[in-house]
Structure formats: C-alpha cells, structure tokens
Amino acid sequence: MTTAVLPAGAALSAAPARTNKWAVAVAVATGALLEIIDTSIVNVALADIQASVGATLSQVSWVVSSYAVANVIILPLSAWLGQRFGKKRYFVFSLIGFTVASVLCGLSNSLSMLIIARVLQGLMGGGLLAKAQSFLYETFPREEQALAQGFFGAIVIAGPVLGPTLGGFITTHSDWRWIFFVNVPVGIAAVLLCLQALPSDPVRRDTSRIDWLAIGLLALGLGCMQTALEEGNSEGWFDSAFIVVSCLLAVFGLVAFVLRVLRSEHPVVDLRVLRYRSLWAGSLLSIVVGVALFGAMFAVPIFAQSIMRYTSEQTGLLLLPGALASAVTMIVASRVIMPRFDPRNVLFAGGLVLVVSLVWLGRLSPETGEAQLFWPLIVRSIGTVLMFLPLTLSAIGPLPREDVAAATGFFNLTRQLGGSVGVAFLSTILDQRVAFHRGALVSHLSVGDPRTAERVAQLTHLYASHGASESQAHAQALSTLDGLVQRQASVLGFNDTFYVVAILVLCFLPLILLLGKPKTGASVAGAH
Numbered sequence: 001m002t003t004a005v006l007p008a009g010a011a012l013s014a015a016p017a018r019t020n021k022w023a024v025a026v027a028v029a030t031g032a033l034l035e036i037i038d039t040s041i042v043n044v045a046l047a048d049i050q051a052s053v054g055a056t057l058s059q060v061s062w063v064v065s066s067y068a069v070a071n072v073i074i075l076p077l078s079a080w081l082g083q084r085f086g087k088k089r090y091f092v093f094s095l096i097g098f099t100v101a102s103v104l105c106g107l108s109n110s111l112s113m114l115i116i117a118r119v120l121q122g123l124m125g126g127g128l129l130a131k132a133q134s135f136l137y138e139t140f141p142r143e144e145q146a147l148a149q150g151f152f153g154a155i156v157i158a159g160p161v162l163g164p165t166l167g168g169f170i171t172t173h174s175d176w177r178w179i180f181f182v183n184v185p186v187g188i189a190a191v192l193l194c195l196q197a198l199p200s201d202p203v204r205r206d207t208s209r210i211d212w213l214a215i216g217l218l219a220l221g222l223g224c225m226q227t228a229l230e231e232g233n234s235e236g237w238f239d240s241a242f243i244v245v246s247c248l249l250a251v252f253g254l255v256a257f258v259l260r261v262l263r264s265e266h267p268v269v270d271l272r273v274l275r276y277r278s279l280w281a282g283s284l285l286s287i288v289v290g291v292a293l294f295g296a297m298f299a300v301p302i303f304a305q306s307i308m309r310y311t312s313e314q315t316g317l318l319l320l321p322g323a324l325a326s327a328v329t330m331i332v333a334s335r336v337i338m339p340r341f342d343p344r345n346v347l348f349a350g351g352l353v354l355v356v357s358l359v360w361l362g363r364l365s366p367e368t369g370e371a372q373l374f375w376p377l378i379v380r381s382i383g384t385v386l387m388f389l390p391l392t393l394s395a396i397g398p399l400p401r402e403d404v405a406a407a408t409g410f411f412n413l414t415r416q417l418g419g420s421v422g423v424a425f426l427s428t429i430l431d432q433r434v435a436f437h438r439g440a441l442v443s444h445l446s447v448g449d450p451r452t453a454e455r456v457a458q459l460t461h462l463y464a465s466h467g468a469s470e471s472q473a474h475a476q477a478l479s480t481l482d483g484l485v486q487r488q489a490s491v492l493g494f495n496d497t498f499y500v501v502a503i504l505v506l507c508f509l510p511l512i513l514l515l516g517k518p519k520t521g522a523s524v525a526g527a528h
Contacts (some may be wrong), residue, residue: 008262020197024139025148027193029155031095034183034190035125036104036159041167041179043301044312048176050489053111058234061098065230066115070122070450072226073219076413078130078395086201087131088287089346094127094196106180128413131157135198146393150334153389154327157381160294161323164301165316172313174401214260214268216271224418229424233431273399273407281514284396285347288508289387290418291425292354296470298423299376299430300361307366307487322377327383343390350386351509357383358502362495363367366487426497434493441485456481466481 042049042064074081082090101121106112133152140148170179228246235243261267274280294507297319304310304318340479357380361373426440445452459477460470468476 006054021144022428023193023197024135024199025151025196026389027190028091028132030186030190030416031091031098031128031154032152032433033155033159034095034098034186035071035128036156037166038121038125038162039071040160040163040184042067042141044164044167044316045171045176045179047365048171049114052176053109053114055111059111061231061234062111062115063118063225064433067118067122067125068227068230070119071126072413072416072420073222074123074126074221075268075416076129076142077215077412078127079134079363079408081127082131086133088194088198088201088412090127091135091198092191093183094124094131095187095191095194097192098128099184102180102183102187106177111193115417119286133408139199146334146338147232148416150330150338150389152365153334153385154330157293157326157330157384157388158323161319164312165320165323166315168312168316200217201220201347209266209430211260211266211268213263214257214264217253217260218269219253221250221255221257224253226420229417229420232424233427234471237428269401269410271410273410276399276403276407277393278398278515279407279411281511282391283411285508285511285515286395286411286414287389287393287418287421288505289391290415290420291422292358292386292505293384293415294419294422299426299494299497300373301366301494303364303491304373307364307491307494316390318373319377321374325378326385333385334390337386338389343393344515346386346390347394347514347515348509350388350390351505351512352383353386354383355502355505358498362497362498362502364490364491365505368491394512398515418526422501429500430493430497433496434489437492438485438489441489445481445485452481 002440040162046060050056050061055058060461078411080089085093098121101117101124102118105121110316131345136148136152163258166182167179170176170182186416187456228250232240238244238247258271260267261271274283289505300319301315304315305312357376360376360379392408392411395411399407456474456477459480460473464470464475480493
C-alpha cells in the first residue's frame, strides 16, 4: 500500500533489543482500554445527558450512535494509516486526539457540540484499538504470542462490561461530564508511556497517491450501514424513509468501494485476502462472536433496570464478576489451554459453553435476582473467551505472512459490526416478542374468566381500603393487572432473545470445519 512497506513479519524478527515488551503492552493496552470503555460508558448516563442538554430520547441516542459510526469507518483504514504515517506516530496522534475529544465532550453545553465531539472521539478511538494489537504481535516473540493475545483479549472482552460499571458509579456519585473528564489523566499517562516505550518508526518515503474516492465511498457505505443499524429499531426500520435512504446509500457506497479497491494497485483496504477460506469463514464466526459479546449483553442491563429495578450503579456491579471472570479465563486459556489444544477444538468447546449459558439465561422470571444471574453470567464470560481467543488463530494463522496485516483489519471490522448487528437485531426481536407474549397473555384475561374477576376484585378491595373511591379503586386494579401482564410479557421476551442467540451460535458452529490449522510456529503477526 506504500512504496516503502517493510516485508511482512519483519518487525517480529527485527524488534529492537532494548524494547521492553511489557512496557509496550501496558502502554498500548491503556489506550485500547480507553476506547473500549467509552463505547459503552455513555449508555448508563443518557438520561442525565438528556436532561442536561434538553434533548429528546431519540435525539440523545445519537451520542452513542455517532461514536459507533465514526469508529466503524476508521477501523478498516487503520492498517493503511499506520503504514503511511508510521505506527507509533499514528497511535500517539490517536491518543492525543482521543483525549482532546474527551475534554470537548465534557465541556459540551449543547447536543450538537456533544455529537461532534463524540464523532471526533470515535475517529481517534478506532486507531487505538486496531494498532494496539499490532504492537503486541510485533513486540512479543512467537512463543509468547498466545500470552500477548490473551492479555489483549482480556481487555477487549472485559471492557464492554467495565464501561457501564464505571459509568454507573460516576453518574450516581458525580456529574455525567466526569465520564469524559476521567479519560484525561489516563490519556496523558498513556501518551507519555507510548512515547517512552514504543519503538521508533522506520524512515518512510511514501509518494503513492491517496485514493480519496475509495475512502469517501467506504465512509459513505459503512457510515450509512452503521447508522441504519443503530437507529433502525427506534425509527421503525423500513417504515422510515430515513432508514430506507440510509440502506440504499450503504449498498451503493459499499458496492462502489469494493469495485474501486479491487481495481486499485495500492488499495486502502485490501479485500483480495478474502480468497482464503479460513478468513471468510472466520469472519462470519467473528460476527457471531460480536453478537454474543455485545448484542446479547445489551439485554441484561435492560432487564436489570426495567424488571429488577436496579440503578445504573447496581447494574454495573451485577456485570462486574463476569468481567473479572473473562480476564481470569483469558489468562488461563492463553497460558494453559491454547498451547496444548487445536484452536478449532477450543473454539467449538467455547461455542457449546456459550450456548449453555444463553439457555440458562433464557430461564428468567419476574422473581429473578442477582443470585440467579451470577453463575449464568460467569459461564457466559468463560464461553465468550474460549471463542474469542482461538478464533483469530484459526482464521488468520493459516494465511501467508504477507497477507496477515490486510486480513486482520477486515477480520476485526466484522466483530465490531457483529455487535451493532446484534444490538439492532435483538432489540427488534425483543420488541416483537414482548408484543406477542402480551397479546397471548391478554387473550386469557376475559371479563367472564372467574380467576380474572377474582383478581380484579381483590385489587379493588385493596385500593378501596386505602381510601380510594370505588371507581378509582377499580381503575387502579385494572392498571395494576395491566402492569403485571406487561412485566410477565417483558420477561418472556427477554428469554426469547437469549434463545435466539443460542440458536444463532449453534447454526454457525459448523463453520469451524472450514477454518485452517495454524502452521507450526506461525503467529498472526501484524494483526489488528
């Protein structure tokens, strides 16, 4: 992609002897953790932000959507940007930009300013996540690649859970602006660590022309697709002209982009690597992992807050043990399991564990409490780790070394999109199934049903005994009964979403047969 690109894998064999690998790991992991946490930390503060800037619920949702759209646009371009401008320069620039954008978010006094700052934050954050893993692969020797992957994977999996936990604590005990200001000291520390620890970029003389048209088509296609996924459910999907236009623009942009880069000698994103069976099969599985990691988890906080009546802080603490279990399992798997077993077998076992946890979560009831959710969430975390860790090795390990860098950019994009697809798809499923179960429950509550009449009479008497008139007591009784029906319908709808994800994982597990076995001694160097 440039005229002075180093041979693939050269960084692994020619890393400076003075490089402290764990200093590099801590430096880049700090930056990556900032990006991952900020993906979800805002979710629990939307109500406070809405009241502060005077926006409607649909308007304030763009605080989340704008970040996701910008993030997904920059992710596939990060490999090209790192090669063109230097990986260290690009990573440090992204860190500085992310920190500045965080300050702008915290200082925002209007919705438009906050959304613009979030777009900038998303553009800078995409580079942090993509390049952090690249530095780990280039710094650690081949025999320690599983350990490096486990270290990074613990951050990727635990981050989406730590975000709501931290956001809930800050929102409960302070102002919502501090969910952004808290990034500033961490960002400054990460910049200083990276300047000191990361190896200097080689001298490059890149004179190749920048394909602005391809970049524009990619931004149009991915941006409109991500927008449709983020806003589709709230807009009524194809009943909305906005969603229809977004989908048409997404199709046009992505098709035109693919045609453009396939004809380019120096593509900004090399799609020719999809000729490898293990990569396209692994990318499909990566979408499923994204659905399971991000999509399925969106239902648990909603259930906790709407059914269990948890606060944001309590919801975060509910998810915290799962995040800790992910980190521990990732370390154990990278040091003990991966060196001894075929990654494809570990991936299959992880899929089955994940299915068990989802079926377990699908047995919720209105009386479900923290004790009933503890172990299913722990098992879900273990299953997700056992899928996430070996998937990269199985999908990218068999590829020739010269194609690894291009392949991993696309591979990680699929996981990001999987999360967006999961949230959009499961939100729609949840709404539809709640409506279905409500209709089924209401059909059994006829006026002539003696049990219904008895229940209404009991509630009417209860409210009348507290001073309500007969008509008021009767109206309150009907309202209470309606609330009980809605609560039960919601619980059944949540159960259905977990079952749907479990079935999805089972349906895609056969793709493991298409994955290749990593070559002996091979590592996924240069991965993003």
